[in-house]
Amino acid sequence: MVKTSKTVGRCEEFTANDVEVLGKAPLYQGFFSMVKYRFRHRLFAGGWSEPVDREMFERGHAAAMLPYDPVRDCVVMIEQFRVGAYAAGCAPWQLEIVAGIIEPEEVSEEVVRREAVEEAGLEVGELHKITRYLSSSGGCSETLDVFVGIADSRKADGIHGLPEEGEDIRVRGLSREQAYQWVESGKIENAASIIALQWLQLNYRKLQEAAQDLPLP
Template identity: 35%
Template sequence: MPNHPGLDVPDARGRTGLDQVGRDLAGNPDVVIRDVELLAAAWHVLRRTTYDYRRRDGSWSREQRETYDRGDGATVLLYDPHRETVLLTRQFRFPVYVNGHPDGMFLETAAGLLDGDDPAAAIRREASEELGVEVGALEPVFAVWTSPGSVTERVHCFAAAYSAESRVGAGGGLAGDGEDIEAVELPFAEALRRIDSGEIADAKTIMLVQWAALRGPFRHLTSI
């Protein structure tokens, strides 16, 4: 019998059984999983799942959905409450470049995949690698799915104060991973303006900046 990387033999990342994810779901009696197919397994995993779905009128239909599984992630809005600034990253993002962004240079909060860590440990790691910041107390803000129609990733969103003293490293990301990240410090009012202008178009960043204006550390500065 042929060997199938990611199924019965390890793929390039040492994984097997990638077609088993989701087969045992039982939390919704109106959804019955029938089959899970592995379509691609490179760095992340593309699956096609077939299931029966009981509609609101009681009838059943056979559905298929493709899901892109890249693991869960974490992000943090770093803010200086005294100077009323936020610290963001700017880096080239090919997926946005190929879909209409002018140059692909994306302004966003520091973020990364969990890669086996808990969310707090993961975002401390990413803030250090990307921005050179040693994060102190973390405030959990929310955990969100940003593209629930196809991407399984849940992003754990945090906020944390920073200062000149907590910027202890060079940042810039990991060159071995192809990262070339610029630290961008903005007055909070300027970050809000850039959301309005479309210069900040990243969903997680918009949510965290608006949280900071509505309920977070800069609510005293705004009337929104």
């Protein structure tokens, strides 16, 4: 039986209840997986679409965090090789914020604290949630939770990562102004980093004021 949304009329907002999944078949299972969906959905003009086939890239969900030092007005970023950037013709070594996949029974706050240690050698204090977004909703189910975390940028140095996971990560400490200039110039190309740095550019004064009453980690 097909469920329908409760709201009707010209301004109707469709929900998951206005989709009928006709089939779901695994295509590939590796580090990530691919699943083929067959479905139909309600149309804005009324009625239902014809059956649609789509391959879905399934990679779980992730969390990312920009370490920020409000005392020195500095951020900590990491640099590592990204095969997707290489294949897209972008800079193969990307400037990013720390991030990781959310494992079963984990919450996103735990993930970004763990990844800050593994990828940047940093302990992070207070976390500020920015947003949750879909990385590419047309063919991927992944969502990312994005944070800014309070940290001591003086401890940002060296090469980090887990060799058993093929990680070779260089830590970069830089001023907030420099990092935002790289957003404006296009040097920073990945969405989570751009979102976090844009949010920080709008809110850094509030974090600096709040930090006067908080010890750094």
